[in-house]
Amino acid sequence: MVMPRGKHKEKKVKKKITAVLVGILIIGLVSAGIVPWISNIVTGTVSVEGPVFYLDGSVVPIPPNNPDLVYRNLVLNSPSEEEDETYLFDGHRLLFISSPLGIEDFYEAEFNMKVWIKTNNESNIIQYRVVRVRPSLSTETICEPDEAITFDSHYDSFWEKEASCTSSGTINLDTGDRIGLEITGAGGTSEYWISTGKEHTDGYSRMEVTAI
16 A cells, blocks of 8 residues: 555654653753763653762862851762862851753752761761752752751761752752752861862762652
8 A cells, every 4th residue: 555645744753742842851951961861762661860069179160258167169970089078167168069050940850969077076966958049149048957966975987967958849949049958067176078089088979869
């Protein structure tokens, strides 16, 4: 049976439209800057991995506007191979911040923080907070774990301290916003050392993001 010429043209048009739509979807995912890579395209389904933000001990090149706050880099998908330690003292705050994300929203997500840290006293605690960082460097809480991180008899050696929290829905952003991980100590005479890089800790200090 020979198909009419008009049917051939209609099928070609449909194939072209499908190809264009798939291309737009892929371009949109990549241009968002948050999707690290596309692993497979199977029967029209795009499979993606969530981003990982790695704590980096290097100083963020912006002037601090708060003497109690120390800024460090939070690097997307590219952990540093160089060993480094960031020091936190007496209740001050460390804020690890990404580069501007260049997107207007971020899907509802779970944030799993895995930080290699040690301290000077077994009774010390630390707290994590995932924040939206405005261009002015003001912060807005995205989520924070329900409980503080505690230490045991191995407090003076680096151990991976893990905690997680979930956003309350889609995260609204402006294109100049950053994602940040704030770490706060207990105050008093507490001291902390956070390790970044792989060689010293046999693992990276990082924040893994999973879509919900």
